[in-house]
Amino acid sequence: MSSPLETPQGDSAELPISTSADVMISAKGLTKRYGEFVAVAGIDFQVKRGESFGFLGPNGAGKSTTMRIIAATLTRTSGEITVLGKDPEKFGPEIKAHLGVVPQADNLDNALTVQENLYVYGRYFGLSKSFIRGKIEELLDFAQLIEKRDVKVEALSGGMKRRLTIARALVSEPEILMLDEPTTGLDPQARHILWDRLFRLKEEGVTLLITTHYMDEAEQLCDRIMVMDNGSIMAEDSPAGLIKTYSTKEVLEVRFGSERNNSIAAQLEDMATRIEILPDRILMYADDGEALLHNLREKGLHPNTSLVRRSSLEDVFLRLTGRTLVD
């Protein structure tokens, strides 16, 4: 009976923001409806201090909606949620004081310079001018924007804007950093820089909440992943745990040409643990991909191309939802 969810509503009003509790966020039966449409369909989850927690799912899965409910900017239809031990609907400012929010689309002040953006945002948190001044130096260094400090935001590249948005969210030294699709639209190099920065924050003990539809991002950054589809939780575990439960060790990808893929699939079914037929290729799940390919050839089946790879979260998602996770 120690779950914060079971605290009677009347009591939570007197409790201060929980400073030592291990559970940072706790949701039970969390639901959001827009008329007939169910955006979040009664989900349960908990996020612990220092954890890096990922919401993985395609567009429209309910990830951003869930994030906004946590961030106290959207009200829920039903269910329970506490953030730092408090109900976001009743204690919006108290909770927001400890969140750093990085939205899907950068909403920086284009008329202001890089450092002015950090400055005004620090002021919104009621931080003293002298504190912010010191903090700006640290954040410019963190975001690799020192030489851009006096440049107006509109002149920055996409990757720089993204880093500035993250730096801005850190000005108040938040307990929880929430990142909605942090690297969507960035080139590979910019993504890796960002991942490195986020990893450092994790090492500092900041709790990270990340939504993404990139499997590699989820694998890189998250300790625990909640796979969402159509507002529901399909599975929840560590990246390795998800792969272990929902996929085989390896995957053999074969192409027989788009005409033959379907007709040949029937012959492949019994050879692998499981197969998935995609428009352009067939995925064959097995613990030993090379051995499977060898068997295939022995049977006289010669794919145009073949590839053996390790299972990824992409395969988990395909297994759970029957769909791929492409943009």
Place this chain on the structure above:
Amino acid sequence: MTTTLDAAKSMHRTRQGSLKIVHVDRIRQWGTYYVAEARMRIMLKFFWSVLSTAALNPVLYLVSIGIGVGKLINTHSGGVDNVPYLTFLAPALLASAAIQNAMDEVIFPVMEGFKWNKTFFAMNATPLSAKQIANGVFLAAMIRTLFSVAIYGLMIFLFGGFTSSRGWLAIPFGLFAGASFGAFIMGLAVAAKNDDTFFMILGRLVIMPLFLFSGTFYQLSTMPLFLQWIGWLSPLWHATELSRLFTYGHHISPIMIVVHFGYLIAMMIFGARYTHQQFEKRLSK
């Protein structure tokens, strides 16, 4: 031994955490001013254009209408309302400049904050309340308006438009008009679905007739009754009447004094409520 890495690390202060450094009570008390401070910072980027518009606009009006048309009127009928034409005209011009300034400074930030840059959503992720965001933007708009009308007042003074020592009272009454109308327009700007149509309708069908039919250039009573209603609805007319009363002793019945004040105060209160409501609605969507 100090490595470069250690040196880099020592530059970073130890993390204290938001639980120690962010105080919600302080934000509750000062949030409006933080928002206004940020807005002022943006306005200062455009300081020279704000200043030159503020100074040039009155010069053009005062020269062309105040002096040009004024000379015609003064020669033919010895002024309007028993005072030189410029004295009659000045409070109205000043109030209409205040309305225009207040409008600019509430409409554009609202469009920027909700639509163009979405900066209000960034503010909404902080402990600031929707009301504080709205009030902060409004407060900054009023400071800019005060600055502009003060310059307008100075220009009128230099052109000899203040014939009494109470002429400067046109400034607070101008600001009053700007605040009433601005509070209301701000809410409308939040509610506007399509900015292009909104600006077009507002500029052509609302602001222009208000400016022309609010007893700005002549007394409202000279208009036929079926056109006078425009003036009655216009905050510009109500503010101008009061301003004329206080600056040169324009005659108004005590009841009408109450009506003018009442109308402007009601518009401001209703406008503020409506704006707060619209901000809360849009930020929680």
